[in-house]
Amino acid sequence: MxxxxxxxxxxxxxxxxxxxxxxxxxxxxxxxxxxxxxxxxxxxxxxxxxxxxxxxxxxxxxxxxxxxxxxxxxxxxxxxxxxxxxxxxxxxxxxxxxxxxxxxxxxxxxxxxEGWPVFAVKLTTLALLVGLLALVAFHSHWRLRQLAVRAKQAELEALQARIRPHFLFNTLNTGAALVHQRPEDAERLLLDLADLFRAALAGPRAIPLSEEIALSRRYAEIEGLRFGDRMRIHWDLPDPLPGRAVPTLSIQPLIENAIRHGVEPSPSGGDIHVRLDVARDMLSILIENDLPPAGSTAARAGHKLGLESSRARIQALTGGLGDVATRIENGRHITLVTLPT
Structure with a gap:
């Protein structure tokens, strides 16, 4: 595991x-x-x-x-x-x-x-004193780091508790609209929802990147049933995917943000691109979505909850070496996830 x-x-x-x-x-x-x-x-x-x-x-x-x-x-x-x-x-x-x-x-x-024997004794004594001082500093640093990790875990639990209702309400509304007209799609939606909730209820943990991408695809399928041709998502992923572990539900909320704030407010929908690149010592996941045209009804909230959740999970897993950053470039919202390989 x-x-x-x-x-x-x-x-x-x-x-x-x-x-x-x-x-x-x-x-x-x-x-x-x-x-x-x-x-x-x-x-x-x-x-x-x-x-x-x-x-x-x-x-x-x-x-x-x-x-x-x-x-x-x-x-x-x-x-x-x-x-x-x-x-x-x-x-x-x-x-x-x-x-x-x-x-x-x-x-x-x-x-x-003083001669080599005395010099060796002096150098050994100095190394021992410096080493002991370093051990005291290390012990204090490690305790503070562990306390910070525990505090971050409590924050992740709180964020996760806020995310679960959002999953449920959006998906059940979509399922209610499909159950009479497209029962097969409604059944697929409920199966995808079961997979997502199973991951959410398992609590903060690390899973293979391939499993997190599969969860993100299931979420995209749910939203695809809701938006139809208005949502166009493109996956540019290597085969096979790298074996890197990632926090559960760390990529999916970023896909959710791209849909809610790029596709949903736009009358004509929008395109979402998900690309994964692997460098020598860094793995990057780029999520791009079109910004809605001027005058479109804005979503109820900005890129906040999903972004905060993903950033907190990734930083906790990687000890601060990974991150999630966002920017707007050429009329597109870009989210970049970086993870050490």
């Missing part, structure tokens, strides 16, 4: 982000500067800073590399154990860099004044 939004969060996820690596390197430079300023005037400060910076950066990068290579084996490990593994990686990296420095520089003028 696909992971829930909480399970999708992993303490090691931020370590692969460019901004995290840059922050670690800048912190290393600041630490090297502090160590340099603490030295006596007899030491060549520029040379000492260069050596300290070189050593700290290599220790940091080696630690990150170890954690990155081990990330798949740590997916089901508790955050506390991951923190212990990170500290062990930092100490191992410190010893490895020290050993390499001794092998390369042991007979040059760059030999530490």
């Amino acid at each position: 696909p992971a829930s939004p909480q399970a999708a969060l992993n303490p090691l996820d931020p370590l692969s982000q460019a901004q995290t690596i840059i922050r670690i390197m800048l912190t290393g430079e600041a630490l090297a500067a502090l160590l340099t300023l603490s030295q006596s005037a007899r030491v060549d400060l520029l040379t000492y800073f260069g050596l300290a910076s070189f050593t700290i950066q290599w220790v940091a990068l080696a630690s990150l590399a170890m954690l990155y290579l081990a990330r798949r084996h740590l997916l089901r490990v508790s955050p506390t154990r991951i923190a212990a593994v990170a500290l062990a990686a930092l100490l191992c990296s410190t010893w490895l860099v020290t050993a390499l420095a001794w092998a390369v520089l042991h007979d040059t003028w760059l030999v530490p004044a």
Whole structure:
């Protein structure tokens, strides 16, 4: 079963982000500067800073590399154990860099004044202190992140409770209009409605993208029975669909918005285009709909509820890496969903 939004969060996820690596390197430079300023005037400060910076950066990068290579084996490990593994990686990296420095520089003028054994002990002590401070900061950050996820889940439940009546009222009105004149279409509508409500009542969870697209198609079929030729929806999707997991009912509300605010207010209806593109590290879903002509009766509400729901679900599942953005371009309303692959 696909992971829930909480399970999708992993303490090691931020370590692969460019901004995290840059922050670690800048912190290393600041630490090297502090160590340099603490030295006596007899030491060549520029040379000492260069050596300290070189050593700290290599220790940091080696630690990150170890954690990155081990990330798949740590997916089901508790955050506390991951923190212990990170500290062990930092100490191992410190010893490895020290050993390499001794092998390369042991007979040059760059030999530490106190000798290699004392230098290794000092560097290990420094790495241990920095690692312990980082663990305290990590523990506080992770607790705050978990609290934020729980708050977001409560918000998702509230949004979902508001969406369910909207599903029901619109679809039952359409079914009531079809039941006598087109009973076969009314039966298909009720079956599609059952699938949508089964997904809605299951609560916030992650499902395969193919399943979410299938739910969106069922919703489009329901609205197609209501609007007939006025609604023209075009699906531009790869076959097969990517295996990415998405929050349940995260794409469907965006299709619903496109119909309610693009097709419904326009006397002549409108076109909706749904396109999915896959890049190296990003999956994007583009939903475009015609804007109603000037003077058309506007829908009762703007692109709000469905957009807020989808954005909240996707951000909760991806830990803030995914998003939903909207814009108006060339007379069309465009909704762009981005998800990390």
